[in-house]
Amino acid sequence: MTLPGVALLLTGLLFYLAGTVGLLRFPDVYSRLHAITKADNVGLGLLCLGIALLSSSWGIAALLALVWLLAIGAATVGCHLIARHSLLERQRGRRE
Amino acid sequence: MSDALLPLSVFVPLLAGVCVFLSGGGARSPVALSGVLLSLAISLLLVMAVGSQGTLDHALAGWEPPLGIRLHADGLAALMILLTAVVGALVSLHAVGQFAGKSEIANRFWTLWLLLWGSLNALFLSADLFNVYVTLELVTLAAIPLVLLAGSRQSVSASLNYLLLALFGSLLYLGGVALIYGMTGTLDLQLIGERLPAGGWPVGVATALIVAGLLVKAAIVPFHFWLPPAHGGAPAPVSALLSALVVKAAVYLLLRLWAGPLQLPLSAPWVAQLLGALGAAAIILGSIQAMRQPRLKLVVAYSTVAQLGYILLFFPLAVASAWQGAVYHGLAHGVAKAALFLAAGNMLYHLGHDRVAELRGMGRPLALSLGAFAIASVSIMGLPPSGGFIAKWLLLQSALEQGLWWIVATVLVGGLLAAGYVFRVMRYAFMEAHAGPSVDRAPTPAQPLMVWSALTLAVLSIVLGFTARPLLTLLGEIPLGGG
Amino acid sequence: MIVVDTLAALILVVLAWRCLLLTDLFRSIVLFIVFGLLMALAWARLDAPDLALAEAAIGAGLLGVLLLGTWRAMGSPDGDHRQPGRALQVIAAGGGMVLAVLVGIALHQLPVSEQAAGALALERLDEAATQQPVTAVLLNFRSYDTLLEMGVLLMALLGTWLARVPLMESLSGDDASRGTELLPVALRVFVPVMLLVGAYLIWAGTHSPGGAFQGGAVLAAAGVLLALAGRLRGDTGDSLPLRMLLVLGLTVFSLAGLLLIPLQGAFMAYPPTLIYPVMLIVEYSLAVSIAITLVLLYTGSRGLRRGPA
Structure with missing residues (x-):
């Protein structure tokens, strides 16, 4: 189980790298959010999967699945609120 | 069972503070007043127990050091607890008048003051280097909100400066504690004394960090600049508590550490001379600043900066009579300074301002408060017969015996400078004015409790000139080795 | 692992440095939160999971929330923010460095005690x-x-x-x-x-x-x-x-x-x-x-x- 586990970890890190580059290089809030949430959700999922394989224990796998689900949930709500805030700010700016 | 008095004298005031917080009572809150009475009673019981049985020890949670924390009451701790109890009780009476009709502020005052009382007792009784850090934090964090009771923007900035410097001091102290724990593997004051290496770089750095931290907290020159705005801007009972007790706590720790674990590093000649020189600088600079202040409460606050310097003169002298003099100075200054701040507070309360140059004609409406100010000043100047005189006499005596002329000169010049700033106030205050003193608003006469508490404290500062024998017997020998 | 640890320690120092020198308060706060998270990792590496938890929850989490709340309440965030004078900055930086060197030498020479209370506590854990x-x-x-x-x-x-x-x-x-x-x-x-x-x-x-x-x-x-x-x-x-x-x-x-x-x-x-x-x-x-x-x-x-x- 070591080889697929390590492979998953490396792929996950690649997603993190891509997400971070996107966060730094993209021009506005929305595309940055797009980069970071997509990349991080998949990246974290792959990391969790990789660690679960390496640990080869069902208990730890279940815990990691829970971690991933909660992180995705939090990221979704956070992304939604940040985008909404930015949208409202822009509308307010146009009105003034 | 009398050693159970040690934790009780910490937790009776502390829990009384919690009860006041819960009850939400105002200036005349029966909960607060019975809390003050109970705290006074338990403190006096502890002092009497130390007087009759000598030192008391209590291993908390049943764990002996180095595992647990030890509380330790000796003559020095008992005297400080006595000072806190007597000054605290009288200041509490003043507060009843000062905060009358302001139930919200009064409730906060009682809560914080009773918590502060418990914290001070905890600090005086602690025999554990890390626990001392915790109690220092407690005392600081009780003192800062008390400054905020003035409710002005200036008091916010004064207390923010106080907070930042106090935290800086705590951090330095904590660094020293960590180094000492690494070297000795214990935090108990007595065990540290037995195990600490006789010298070397790490011991030096640890001592320097701890002493620097305490000097910041004690507002010793050059770390004094936070004190006058904080003490001068607070309500009168708070100023009295801060100047008489809170800054004294940090100086007390310097004496305690000298007599205990840090005796060797603190007795090195240049260290002792340096501490003494800082004390001398505080006396001279503080007094000169006090003479130049436009507001009465700032005069009294700078006088605290100066008076704290006398206790540091102990370190170059380092003999029994100087020990007695330094501790007695702590007591005498505590009582006299509380009287000065309460009296100055009464004038501010009456006139709505405390500008020294506009105090003329005040002698008639504020005769008793002015009298209290004058009587307490006798002790501050160190004239006989007063507590301040006994303290300075003991310090002078040991300086003369050792031929340390610069200390003799400092004490004498310090007394003259104190006379200078006191008489500057008197000169204006005793001048007659046909129209009465200038006021900022319709005069509000201070209530009798406010006047009489100031006067009682002032009289006590003179009485201390006659009670040196029993009090110094209670103090006993220098408790070398941490007791 | 030594490489990772050294890197983490360096990043911590750089973060602290940037956090102090930035004139933009908001960025300082964000860096402070990142600092807290990395600090938590450092504690975990030092086998102190309790401290790591506390640092992450209180140092990075709640302290970060309090700072951000304060920043928002200040309204015009940078209007009232004065940088201290150059001289004061030099004194603070110089003093901090001298202190670090002094403590560093002390730590290097520290004669570590054989009879630490911590070891005794571990021995008598059963009684607790x-x-x-x-x-x-x-x-x-x-x-x-x-x-x-x-x-x-x-x-x-x-x-x-x-x-x-x-x-x-x-x-x-x-x-x-x-x-x-x-x-x-x-x-x-x-x-x-x-x-x-x-x-x-x-x-x-x-x-x-x-x-x-x-x-x-x-x-x-x-x-x-x-x-x-x-x-x-x-x-x-x-x-x-x-x-x-x-x-x-x-x-x-x-x-x-x-x-x-x-x-x-x-x-x-x-x-x-x-x-x-x-x-x-x-x-x-x-x-x-x-x-x-x-x-x-x-x-x-x-x-x-x-x-x-």
Whole structure:
């Protein structure tokens, strides 16, 4: 189980790298959010999967699945609120 | 069972503070007043127990050091607890008048003051280097909100400066504690004394960090600049508590550490001379600043900066009579300074301002408060017969015996400078004015409790000139080795 | 691993440096939060999971939230922000470096004691009725320190209340959280989970990393989340039940210590059969007080009331 586990970890890190580059290089809030949430959700999922394989224990796998689900949930709500805030700010700016 | 008095004298005031917080009572809150009475009673019981049985020890949670924390009451701790109890009780009476009709502020005052009382007792009784850090934090964090009771923007900035410097001091102290724990593997004051290496770089750095931290907290020159705005801007009972007790706590720790674990590093000649020189600088600079202040409460606050310097003169002298003099100075200054701040507070309360140059004609409406100010000043100047005189006499005596002329000169010049700033106030205050003193608003006469508490404290500062024998017997020998 | 550790240590120093020198307060705060998270990792690397948990929950999490809240309340964030003068900066930096060198040399030469109290504590863990060394120190060997720290927390809150009167300002809710359907669903999922995790952490403290401070911080985070969503509002008046919860930890802890003096002859010494239940009760009451205090520090208010759903 070591080889697929390590492979998953490396792929996950690649997603993190891509997400971070996107966060730094993209021009506005929305595309940055797009980069970071997509990349991080998949990246974290792959990391969790990789660690679960390496640990080869069902208990730890279940815990990691829970971690991933909660992180995705939090990221979704956070992304939604940040985008909404930015949208409202822009509308307010146009009105003034 | 009398050693159970040690934790009780910490937790009776502390829990009384919690009860006041819960009850939400105002200036005349029966909960607060019975809390003050109970705290006074338990403190006096502890002092009497130390007087009759000598030192008391209590291993908390049943764990002996180095595992647990030890509380330790000796003559020095008992005297400080006595000072806190007597000054605290009288200041509490003043507060009843000062905060009358302001139930919200009064409730906060009682809560914080009773918590502060418990914290001070905890600090005086602690025999554990890390626990001392915790109690220092407690005392600081009780003192800062008390400054905020003035409710002005200036008091916010004064207390923010106080907070930042106090935290800086705590951090330095904590660094020293960590180094000492690494070297000795214990935090108990007595065990540290037995195990600490006789010298070397790490011991030096640890001592320097701890002493620097305490000097910041004690507002010793050059770390004094936070004190006058904080003490001068607070309500009168708070100023009295801060100047008489809170800054004294940090100086007390310097004496305690000298007599205990840090005796060797603190007795090195240049260290002792340096501490003494800082004390001398505080006396001279503080007094000169006090003479130049436009507001009465700032005069009294700078006088605290100066008076704290006398206790540091102990370190170059380092003999029994100087020990007695330094501790007695702590007591005498505590009582006299509380009287000065309460009296100055009464004038501010009456006139709505405390500008020294506009105090003329005040002698008639504020005769008793002015009298209290004058009587307490006798002790501050160190004239006989007063507590301040006994303290300075003991310090002078040991300086003369050792031929340390610069200390003799400092004490004498310090007394003259104190006379200078006191008489500057008197000169204006005793001048007659046909129209009465200038006021900022319709005069509000201070209530009798406010006047009489100031006067009682002032009289006590003179009485201390006659009670040196029993009090110094209670103090006993220098408790070398941490007791 | 040495490479990773060195890198982490370097990043910590650089983060601290940037955090101090940035003129943009908002960026400083963000860097401070990142610093806290990395610090938590450093503690974990040093085999101190308790400290790592506390650092992440309080140092990075709640402190970050408090700083951001303050930043928002300041209104014009950079208008009032003065950089100290050049001379002062040089003195502070120079002094800090001298101090670091002095302490560094001291640490390098430190004659480490053979008979540390910490080692003794590990030997006698059985008598403390817990297998978790940190809990044994915090709630048994040196419980007095922990008890006094609760006093510190109460006074810090009182200070905040008093400072707020002269610095009156209003914390306006963010309209991004209003009128969205996602938030209520998220709250319904997250808040119960957070409460569960908090309660678990408190209980876990009796045998593994966790305890009143970490668990209390998680409970407080649930409160902060509710406040951010507008479900929990600051109130101008404080109520008796709330005040009772605020001092619950301090009161229960000290009363347990005082009332049991006659049994064991020392303050805070508990009879062996009572140690575990007393410790559990104390942990939970401490955590409740810590959580409420932290939430009130965030809202900056005297009391709390329910906001519109």
